[in-house]
Amino acid sequence: MSVSEADDLPLFAPSKKVYPQSVSGPFRRLKWGLLVVCLAIYYLLPFLRWDRGPNLPDQAILLDLAHNRFYFFFIEIWPQEVYYFTGLLVLAAFVLFLMNAVAGRIWCGYLCPQTVWTDLFLAVERAFEGDRRERMQRDDAPWSADKLWRKGAKHLVWLMIAWWTGGAWVLYFADAPTLVRQLATLTAPGMAYVWIGILTFTTYALAGHMREQVCKFMCPWPRIQAALTDDEALNVTYRYDRGEPRVSVKQAARLRAAGQPAGDCVDCRQCIAVCPTGIDIRDGAQLDCIQCGLCIDACDTVMDKIGRPARLIGYDTEANLKRRQDGLAPVYRPLRLRTAIYAALILLVGGAMLYQLATRSTAGISVLHERTPLFVRLHDGSLRNAYTVRLLNKRPETRPFALSVAGLPGIGVEAVGVRATADFRPVIDVDPDSSREVRVLVTVPPGTPLEQSQVITFTASDLFAGEVVRTQDHFIAP
Template structure:
């Protein structure tokens, strides 16, 4: 039997409530700017108008489920163009990888929705209950009248923010001013109220209560990015070579007076106090660190107050940490194979999407051969093949002329469709509509092919002269 001693205890440490302290500095200002821009875009974008002409929605960004369209300013996407969303997902992934390769988890620290809304909720909490010390003292005192009033106000404001967050989301799926009026008069569809309730609850829970727990336990990105980073990536780093050994200002002065080594870190814990996830950056890079830079602002403030150089905590690379230990100057390589590959991938995918958007056709035609029966033998010996033809019109109302090519002597017929003077079938398709008709390709007895023949059904826009075609095959008894 082993002589090892096992100490019983909980598998997981109990959660310690985090009380982030307010901090001022460069990175805090950057976070405020990003917060204002991203939330401003999210809340106000549904109300931006964009004139697309008569009969089309005037909302700049709109997901129109009833008509199966997605509008983004001058771009209009149809369900058949879902590959554009695939391209956007690839671009988003490559951008995330690129940001990670350059500066670690800057997405998490500055632009992640969880971070942005949690920052806003923290700002409300500080405005109502005070900063770190006041909140800690209020919790220790218990439920006094003042504490109850402050907590009630805080949660009310949180719920209002969460409610408007859910409300703004549904505005992207209908005309925003109209839907706001319908919501206020309780005439909106139930699905709108349902999604507002769901998003209100999730925003309130994640940003107001779960907070750092989402980043540490729920989000997969911290675990993924650890496999994508390298020694050249910038990460928020504590310079242990300069900060250790830690001691107070007075003790450091005494140690230096006696010729002993003293680090610049005074163990003030300000870097921990301002961290939204409660991480001690001096213990190295950790799963909970979202690379927001607030600890840099806090440490620099303390260093300025005690007249020591700033930068004890800063964005640095593993390579430079080793070079400093060896007495070498730091070097930086933001442009390297990894970042160039990510940037090239983004450029290629973005270029393909842009070219496709600029050259895409606003009309299209699809043909599907009827399979039962594949062909019909006529009484005079001729052969007829039937097809389902679908014309797609992504713009204003158009008229098309239809003809068939690839089979000499073939005639195109369709019930209920008029003919032009030149003998071609004429079909009208309304604005932003598709029209499906049943057509037949018929050949006389002397022109029946001995084997299947590839044919082309061509549709010509009578206004612009643009022609689109769909290929299929003509089947005969001698196949």
């Protein structure tokens, strides 16, 4: 090849459209079952009710942006408790790492939203345009009335699914039945229509048109998981120790009769035809493989027809391939140092979050010392500091909090504009599910030995429920 001919070659080979063929088998049935469960959860969960009492929303899962609350069944998360979301993200990462260490990209193959919606869109496509061969022939054929209505109907159903996908998403941010009525009568907030439009477009584009391109080029997980796996992780694997050399069924029979080696693979290419990313699993581990197991079903069907053992392609480990080549029995080690560390981290993070939830307070207190002036000397010689105290009430009813301050002898406390108890403690009423700020004056009588800065403790006690919250600040002296 001359230099000029080499310069004319394209840098990248053009991609070809993938036409996945339908297949039946245990892995396909598992994927159908998970698809139904995942879609049912996503579409129906906003309509699930959960009674939280009066004056609170009864939607089981609700991200209430208007009131800065997140409701998840009996759990209510406030904006300042964002660390729960951080914990969930960390927990999800460790679960994903553990799944990868045990069985490869099972998330990608069975539970990833891109996989679930792509499977749904493929099912619609097959319903209107037929299986792989029919779709390929129809795409190559000139336009006709039959081709037009089939493709038009397919895209219409795709758009309906995409529209409802976007519509279901916005239902998590408002009362679902109310928002559905508003959407139907065109009285919903404008932002709801904007987000439905965005998610309709992205779902239609990603699941209907981009499909395997998302997994190959857009998703970062294949690159990350390659650094997290090892030779003991289960992956969809072509058992080349059994499949090679590839020969036809008749030739394999002749070779075996003559006592010569013959592989079980008959090069039927069914594993390629059913692959949603269009790869050849026989080429070994590849970033494009999403580990969906459909090639296992396709290969098992062929092995059954030619009378050979199943699982020429199956979930296996690289270590076992080497063991079988050395004449050793396969060994499966799901419990090893890597998986034990991930499991321990999951238990640690999950346990910490559960403990925090179990011991979380439904009240809160914060104190801010006034800067100007830092202290005031009164006419009788006593010393006064002023503070802004914020009390937080996370419950759905009004709560009275009695405020006291300790840390110095003879210390006195006064809150501006509030009532007091019989023992002269200020009582601050905080409305349901809200916070309240009050100006608090702390006074120390004359003659009290003082340092320039001394720690004092603010305590707020719920007069009804008995819950107590505390915080500390400093009393400033000359």
